[in-house]
Amino acid sequence: MAVTAGPRCVHQPSALSRRWASRAGHPCLNLVLCIMGILSYYFSVRPERLGRALQVCESDDDLWKYVNEWEQQAKGGPEGDYYSGSKQWDGLWWMVDPARQRGEGAPSNALGKAVVGANRLFPNPGTSHLIYWSWRLVSQEEVGEAAAAFSSSSVRDRFDPVAALTADVYFQFFQLRPEDYEHYFDHLTRFYNLAASRGRAVLVVLD
Known part of the structure; x- marks a missing residue:
């Protein structure tokens, strides 16, 4: 699989994993979320605010x-x-970015960058672009490009679970329906359109 878990995986769940485990009320869910990498998380932020941080x-x-x-x-x-x-x-990244279809480890187009983040903010030499819990930035300019690409694209006819599984795309058993990805795509379209209209950058983390 193209994504590798970082060395902190079993020992130090992220704040996002801990929060979801708490909401679910399951004492063992921290470990499950940590190992499986259940979530993707997108945060729209003013560039100047991010710059100060x-x-x-x-x-x-x-x-x-x-x-x-x-x-x-x-x-x-x-x-x-x-x-x-x-x-x-x-799965969504695989549908919208030829780089993922070729098995490459970093996004190559506006939609791919929007889904998994364009550039790691704190890269470690020799590690994958897609380390869990590492922050990736979609710049203000890239957010505008993503919003335009989302608005002119669709994943309605791109769902091919057999080809995706052959390409080692991660599917959960309840996410084998095209409407699941159309729903996710629609949400990201709305999110990036709003972020672009506000002049925001977007932080992405895969957890």
């Missing part, structure tokens, strides 16, 4: 503290400041 942040963990604080005053959902998806991100 990055002046003092030296790691992904440092930035998590800021995002957790920002989230307390933000509105969630596809028409809000942040949006939580699911493991559908890998």
Whole structure:
């Protein structure tokens, strides 16, 4: 599979995993979420606000503290400041980006960058672009490009579970219906359109 879990996986679940485990009320779900990487998370942020945070942040963990604080005053959902998806991100990425179809580990077009993030903010030499819990940035300019690409695209005829499984795309058993991906695509379209209209950048983390 193209995505690799970072060395912190079993020992240090992210804040997002812990929050979902708490909501689910299951004491073992931290470990399950950590190992499976259930979520994708998108946060719309003003570039100047992010710039101030990055002046003092030296790691992904440092930035998590800021995002957790920002989230307390933000509105969630596809028409809000942040949006939580699911493991559908890998299937959606495969549908919209030829790089994923070729088995490459980094996005190559506007939609791919929007789904999995364009550039890691705190890269570690020799590690994959798609390390769990590492923050990736979609710049203000790239958000505008993504919004335009979402508005002129569709995944309605791109669902091919046999080909996707052959390409080692991650599917959960309940995500084998085309409407699941159309729903996710529609939510990201609304999210990126709003972010673009506000002049925002977007932070992406895969958890």
